[in-house]
Amino acid sequence: MATFxxxxxxxxxxxAALPGARRxxxxxxxxxLAEAGFGELPVxxxxxxxxxxxxxxxxxxxxxxxxEELTGPPVKVAVAADGGPTPAGxxxxxxxxxxxxxxxxxxxxxxxxxxxTVVHRGRPTAAIxxxxxxxxVAELRFPKLMRWxxxxxxxxxxxxxxxxxxxxxxxxxxxxxxxxGRATVGHRVHAxxxxxxxxxxxYAEALAERAVVADPGLRRERLEELAGSLAAAAGARxxxxxxxxxxxxxLVEWPGLIAGRFAERFLELPPxxxxxxxxxxxxxxxxxxxxxxLVPGFIAVIDRRDDPEGLIRQGNEWVIGARLxxxxxxxxxxRKRPLAELVPGLERLEFHRVLGSxxxxxERVGELxxxxxxxxxAAVDRDILRSAARLAKADxxxxxxxxxxxxxxxxxxxxxxxxxxxxxxxxxxxxxxxxVGFDGAxxxxxxxxxxxxxxxxxxxxxxxxxxxxxxxxxxxxxLRRAAQGAVKIVAAAGWELDLGAAVAAAAxxxxxxxxxxxxxxxxxxxxxxxxxxRRWLTDVVGVAGxxxxxxxxxxxADLPGAVARAEALERARGSASFRSLxxxxxxxxxxxxxxxxxxxxxxxxxHAEERELAEATEAFGRRLAALLPERxxxxxxxxxxxxxxxxxxxxxxxxxxxxxxxVRSNRIALLKNLGRRFMQLAxxxxxxxxxxxx
Amino acid sequence: MDLQSLILxxxxxxxxxxxxxxxxxxxxVGAGTMSPETFLRVLGxxxxxxxxxxxxxxxxxxxxxxxPFRLGRHLQLQVIIKPSPADIQGLYLESLRVLGIDPAVHxxxxxxxxxxxxxxxxxxxxxxxxxxxxxxxxxxxFQQAGGVDLVPIAAELTYGLERIAMFLxxxxxxxxxxxxxxxxxxxxxxxxxxxxxxxxxxxADVAMLRRHFEDWEREAQRCLEHEPPLVIPxxxxxxxxxxxxxxxxxxxxxSVTERVGLIARVRRNAVASARAFLGQRxxxxxxxxxxxxx
Numbered sequence: 005m006a007t008f009x010x011x012x013x014x015x016x017x018x019x020a021a022l023p024g025a026r027r028x029x030x031x032x033x034x035x036x037l038a039e040a041g042f043g044e045l046p047v048x049x050x051x052x053x054x055x056x057x058x059x060x061x062x063x064x065x066x067x068x069x070x071x072e073e074l075t076g077p078p079v080k081v082a083v084a085a086d087g088g089p090t091p092a093g094x095x096x097x098x099x100x101x102x103x104x105x106x107x108x109x110x111x112x113x114x115x116x117x118x119x120x121t122v123v124h125r126g127r128p129t130a131a132i133x134x135x136x137x138x139x140x141v142a143e144l145r146f147p148k149l150m151r152w153x154x155x156x157x158x159x160x161x162x163x164x165x166x167x168x169x170x171x172x173x174x175x176x177x178x179x180x181x182x183x184x185g186r187a188t189v190g191h192r193v194h195a196x197x198x199x200x201x202x203x204x205x206x207y208a209e210a211l212a213e214r215a216v217v218a219d220p221g222l223r224r225e226r227l228e229e230l231a232g233s234l235a236a237a238a239g240a241r242x243x244x245x246x247x248x249x250x251x252x253x254x255l256v257e258w259p260g261l262i263a264g265r266f267a268e269r270f271l272e273l274p275p276x277x278x279x280x281x282x283x284x285x286x287x288x289x290x291x292x293x294x295x296x297x298l299v300p301g302f303i304a305v306i307d308r309r310d311d312p313e314g315l316i317r318q319g320n321e322w323v324i325g326a327r328l329x330x331x332x333x334x335x336x337x338x339r340k341r342p343l344a345e346l347v348p349g350l351e352r353l354e355f356h357r358v359l360g361s362x363x364x365x366x367e368r369v370g371e372l373x374x375x376x377x378x379x380x381x382a383a384v385d386r387d388i389l390r391s392a393a394r395l396a397k398a399d400x401x402x403x404x405x406x407x408x409x410x411x412x413x414x415x416x417x418x419x420x421x422x423x424x425x426x427x428x429x430x431x432x433x434x435x436x437x438x439x440v441g442f443d444g445a446x447x448x449x450x451x452x453x454x455x456x457x458x459x460x461x462x463x464x465x466x467x468x469x470x471x472x473x474x475x476x477x478x479x480x481x482x483l484r485r486a487a488q489g490a491v492k493i494v495a496a497a498g499w500e501l502d503l504g505a506a507v508a509a510a511a512x513x514x515x516x517x518x519x520x521x522x523x524x525x526x527x528x529x530x531x532x533x534x535x536x537x538r539r540w541l542t543d544v545v546g547v548a549g550x551x552x553x554x555x556x557x558x559x560x561a562d563l564p565g566a567v568a569r570a571e572a573l574e575r576a577r578g579s580a581s582f583r584s585l586x587x588x589x590x591x592x593x594x595x596x597x598x599x600x601x602x603x604x605x606x607x608x609x610x611h612a613e614e615r616e617l618a619e620a621t622e623a624f625g626r627r628l629a630a631l632l633p634e635r636x637x638x639x640x641x642x643x644x645x646x647x648x649x650x651x652x653x654x655x656x657x658x659x660x661x662x663x664x665x666x667v668r669s670n671r672i673a674l675l676k677n678l679g680r681r682f683m684q685l686a687x688x689x690x691x692x693x694x695x696x697x698x
Numbered sequence: 699m700d701l702q703s704l705i706l707x708x709x710x711x712x713x714x715x716x717x718x719x720x721x722x723x724x725x726x727v728g729a730g731t732m733s734p735e736t737f738l739r740v741l742g743x744x745x746x747x748x749x750x751x752x753x754x755x756x757x758x759x760x761x762x763x764x765x766p767f768r769l770g771r772h773l774q775l776q777v778i779i780k781p782s783p784a785d786i787q788g789l790y791l792e793s794l795r796v797l798g799i800d801p802a803v804h805x806x807x808x809x810x811x812x813x814x815x816x817x818x819x820x821x822x823x824x825x826x827x828x829x830x831x832x833x834x835x836x837x838x839x840f841q842q843a844g845g846v847d848l849v850p851i852a853a854e855l856t857y858g859l860e861r862i863a864m865f866l867x868x869x870x871x872x873x874x875x876x877x878x879x880x881x882x883x884x885x886x887x888x889x890x891x892x893x894x895x896x897x898x899x900x901x902a903d904v905a906m907l908r909r910h911f912e913d914w915e916r917e918a919q920r921c922l923e924h925e926p927p928l929v930i931p932x933x934x935x936x937x938x939x940x941x942x943x944x945x946x947x948x949x950x951x952x953s954v955t956e957r958v959g960l961i962a963r964v965r966r967n968a969v970a971s972a973r974a975f976l977g978q979r980x981x982x983x984x985x986x987x988x989x990x991x992x
Binding site: 312 | 764766768781784804807809810812848850851864953
């Protein structure tokens, strides 16, 4: 058994491309080796910033032999009377490459035939690999390809060397105009000299001796361990940042770490600015103290073992100091005038070609927020709402947001706080872009929640109006995320809000731009928001898809109510009586579909079961009338349960579709009556229950 | 190392690598890439090797000489080598030595950073080179220019000279870096930056800029319609429109919608100039085909 290693040595491969490249390499090798008859072999893909590699273990020296049973011509045609071959018999023997005398005979329903077992000798493994490797490499997909030099080849980055070793032998092949061999190089600084690999087995070890850790998993372990101990030595801890660590381990061959410091005075900057500078711009790990507060230090990942003269730490500290000083400069510039002075200039910033300036948007958001405040009975001053809506966009004109667009809102809030604004107001500005989708906290103040909701509804309504609707994977304005944020705010605010009315108000303000008019726009928006609500119910509340459908069919504009009903139904639906109720309700829906509402006449009852159902329906209705206004949803669903048996008895005893038209209509009216009450909670016919159709 | 030594050392180094030492294009441009020495020479089958300093104007980046890290006009040292040699990364790392940077004691990284210029119909793939966390060079393999797929491929190296000087001299302000002979950068250029900011943000006459944009756009088209097309005059007129656009933009006179349209107009002439250049080289029989031992 031998090990095979393939290494493509490249110029620095983009970090984002490497995880996908490893996955493809491992999958393609495993699939193609299995296809060639090798069965399942241990395949592992390795990489660093400068090489892609795959290691296959337990390879036999040759492809396993393959036996093939071949059936030839019928014996009566192929064998002459003397037992010797006819021309047909000779032909078959020639075809299978055996003497006629070694052919076998098989008997089938159709008669006796010549047959032969042909053994296809497996080709040497090296020959198979020489053919298979170029196929795998050609099938690798990358986000972006490039050419270099003469332009003959296309790959993620220029390729400079190909190692292909099976055991201790080179597998001869050619890739990117390079002949395979056993030579590679170690780390660019620590071991740049070319060296020869003795055998495939020792690939990772040979590289490790030359300051290259080929296994990304090992690099991760090393990184995390070192980061922890460096932070501890600095009396702090690393702010957990798995995304950044995942990126770093792709950016290096040897993960080294250094700790550095920055001047205390930068802690006066908004912490978000310091974090963005360290994390996004310098890709440093952020350090925090015991209470999660920023400390004036950082950890930088370097691609080498050491910092022999301390120059690397000094350099990183200088760059971070310079970047923070740059940010501090912009903060000082911005603060030369109050934020409110930037409001008038919003007229010159375009929100959307058709929808107009940011000033126009801010006005719409203000009015919508006032409407929503009315709908929820919020105790917020209307004028404060309108002015907060204008102020909220003012930071888009600051230098800081110009430099750090991802800090919109945060910057405005920070400046307003320094200006001495109320906590309610400055947090409203700070928070009004969160949550992003379903992620992140809901704004701290009522003002912030109203602003955040109005801003999102206006954005979604406006862009829907001008035809910029998401489709498939295309959502350039992130409207799904905006609508999800709106849903989360409403769900978390605990408002008794008619979301439908809020959506309609948002649509009304931009209806002039909508080709299909206010009504069509409202309908499209409602459908879009409904889909986000369903997602909230399934992904966040955690109910089954059909539970969400059943509850939403009974209305979702009162979102907290819909959430409560969904939770209650999800708990209740497991019971036997609910299964029976769901099946019975399907039947009720089928019978009453399209039938007019009518009063139930007790005088027409012919069965005790009819009377029983009528009384139970009335009682259930009274119970709902008492429970629902107090949102006692679980009890409401519990009140449904006794109806399971009553309905079952009813359907056994009573034929609804009877001959007598008046009796039939009365029975339909009775069921319709019941259905209407059920529909205050959920459309149980949408639940998928075992037993299916009755 | 002072700024001028940085320039002299890099020029000497790249000259030794076979590059022609060119002078900056004598027009206002936003980057060394816009010089015909890059934008046109990366096109077509002929080899080319050139290095030059290009003063690069970005009116919107000017900060009245007050921000210690920002300039409205900075210096780039641009290197183009076509076709890109196999050891281009090694050549680049070697160039750092002449700046007094010994790669053995620093952390030098090549992090993905692809480049695109909508104005030039150009894009490339490459990295930003980081020295101890500081971006010192943009390294790009040109893939397309003027909307034309490139073969062979040129490697472009762009050194940001003031940034490198600041970093090497550990200065907290661009204006404090030493230019040469003990003279500070700010003493030479500080007032330019202030005036350029006043002009770009407050004084520039937008109506005049618009008029000139239209004029030079038409002039570029006239040069392109000439038989045979006048390539360099057409590109130069186009570069003027590009700079006029930048001035209008800095002045806040370009709406988001208009912006897209104006960029498209500059690109149209840039792309046409690129195609005209290819025609011109072919007509001349690709005179540089055998240069640099190719």
